[in-house]
Amino acid sequence: MLYLDKKILLQLCAVMAMLSLFSCKPDPETFAIHTPIYPGSGENVTFSLKKIDGNVENVKLYETVQAINASGAVTGTSATVLLQEWNNPGFPIQFVKSGGYASNRIVNYRFEVYGNDKHYTHDIKFATRPYPVSNQPAPVYIVGDINNVLNLVFIPDTDMNINTFYNAVKVDIDEVFHGEDYIRRFRNSYNFFINPFTGHAHDYDTETRDHEIPSNWDQLSFAQGKVILHNRDIRDFAEPDKLLFSAEHYVKGTLLHESGHNFYRLADEYGGGVHWQESELPNNWSSLSACQSAAAGRGMSSADAHQMGTSGWYKLCPASCVMESSGTAMHPYERPCRDRILYSILHRAGGE
Ligand SMILES: [Zn+2]
Incomplete structure (x- = not known):
C-alpha cells in the first residue's frame, strides 16, 4: 500500500509540475x-x-x-x-x-x-x-447595470461631422478606456452612450467657462460623465458640478485627464490647475506635512511629496501621471491616483 501511495504521489508531482509549466x-x-x-x-x-x-x-x-x-x-x-x-x-x-x-x-x-x-x-x-x-442617449457599449458601473455619454459638438464623431467614439473606447494600463483592468465597469443631440464646448482661455449643454440634458443625470467631443483646437476644461467635460475628439490624453476629474474626483496635479483635497484617498493635499504623512500608505515615500508650482498644494504622483499630463500622448495613472480610481469603482459597484 505504501508503494502505491508513493506512486500516486509521484504522479501527482508530475501533474503539478506540468501545471506549473503551463502556468508559466x-x-x-x-x-x-x-x-x-x-x-x-x-x-x-x-x-x-x-x-x-x-x-x-x-x-x-x-x-x-x-x-x-x-x-x-x-x-x-x-x-x-x-x-x-x-x-x-x-x-x-x-x-x-x-x-x-x-x-x-x-x-x-x-x-x-x-x-x-x-x-x-x-x-x-x-x-x-x-x-x-x-430624447434618450443610445447605448453603444454596455457591459453592466447602469446603477453599478461608471456611465459615460459622448455628446457631439455642433462643429463635428457626425461620421467622424461616431468613429472617434469607437477609437476612444478602444484606445483610451481599454488602453490605459490601470483602468482597462476594469473593462466591466464602464458603459458608453451616444447622445442624439449636440452640445458646444467653450475655450477655457477665451470664452465663457460653461459649456453649452444639449437639449435633453435632464435625461443624462444617470451618467457619471458627459463629454462633448469637438473638432476645433481649444483649451478644454471640466465642470465637476455638472459631471461635464470637453475634449478634442482625437486627443486621447485630454479625454483621459478630464474624465479623471468626473469619474473619480481626481484633482489637477499641475500648478495653476484646480486643487482640492478629497476626504478619502486624495491625490492633492493642502499641506506638505499632510502629504508626507500620507505617503507610506499610498505606496510612495515622504520624499515624493512636493508642491505643485507655487500653488500651496502638494502631491505624491510623479510628473508622468495623467492628472499632470494631458494632450495627445496618453500617460498612465500613477499609484496615488490608482487608489482613488479603485475606491470610486468599488463605491459604484456598491450602488453609490
Ligand atoms: Zn496622479
Whole structure:
C-alpha cells in the first residue's frame, strides 16, 4: 500500500509540475469592440477581439438580437447563435456580420475566451441607429447595470461631422478606456452612450467657462460623465458640478485627464490647475506635512511629496501621471491616483 501511495504521489508531482509549466504562460487578457460603434440598419458590423497578453487556446463568438419599441421595451428576442469558433487563433480576431442588423435592435454579442484552463467572457450590448427611444442617449457599449458601473455619454459638438464623431467614439473606447494600463483592468465597469443631440464646448482661455449643454440634458443625470467631443483646437476644461467635460475628439490624453476629474474626483496635479483635497484617498493635499504623512500608505515615500508650482498644494504622483499630463500622448495613472480610481469603482459597484 505504501508503494502505491508513493506512486500516486509521484504522479501527482508530475501533474503539478506540468501545471506549473503551463502556468508559466501568462493568463489571457483580451478586449472586444465592434465597428461601427453605432451601426445603421443593414450596415456591415465587424466584431474584433484583440489580445494584450497571454495564452489563448479557443474563442467562440455568439450573438443574441432583441427588437425594441419606442419605449425601449423588448418586443422579441432571437435565439442565441454561434457566429464563429477559433482554435489557437492569431490576433486580432475579426468577424464581419455581413448586412448587419435592422433598426430598432439591441445586439448582444459575447466572446468566450479559453486559455490556461481559464474561461471568461466579454458580454457587450449595443443599439442600432436610429435608437427609437426619443430624447434618450443610445447605448453603444454596455457591459453592466447602469446603477453599478461608471456611465459615460459622448455628446457631439455642433462643429463635428457626425461620421467622424461616431468613429472617434469607437477609437476612444478602444484606445483610451481599454488602453490605459490601470483602468482597462476594469473593462466591466464602464458603459458608453451616444447622445442624439449636440452640445458646444467653450475655450477655457477665451470664452465663457460653461459649456453649452444639449437639449435633453435632464435625461443624462444617470451618467457619471458627459463629454462633448469637438473638432476645433481649444483649451478644454471640466465642470465637476455638472459631471461635464470637453475634449478634442482625437486627443486621447485630454479625454483621459478630464474624465479623471468626473469619474473619480481626481484633482489637477499641475500648478495653476484646480486643487482640492478629497476626504478619502486624495491625490492633492493642502499641506506638505499632510502629504508626507500620507505617503507610506499610498505606496510612495515622504520624499515624493512636493508642491505643485507655487500653488500651496502638494502631491505624491510623479510628473508622468495623467492628472499632470494631458494632450495627445496618453500617460498612465500613477499609484496615488490608482487608489482613488479603485475606491470610486468599488463605491459604484456598491450602488453609490
Ligand atoms: Zn496622479
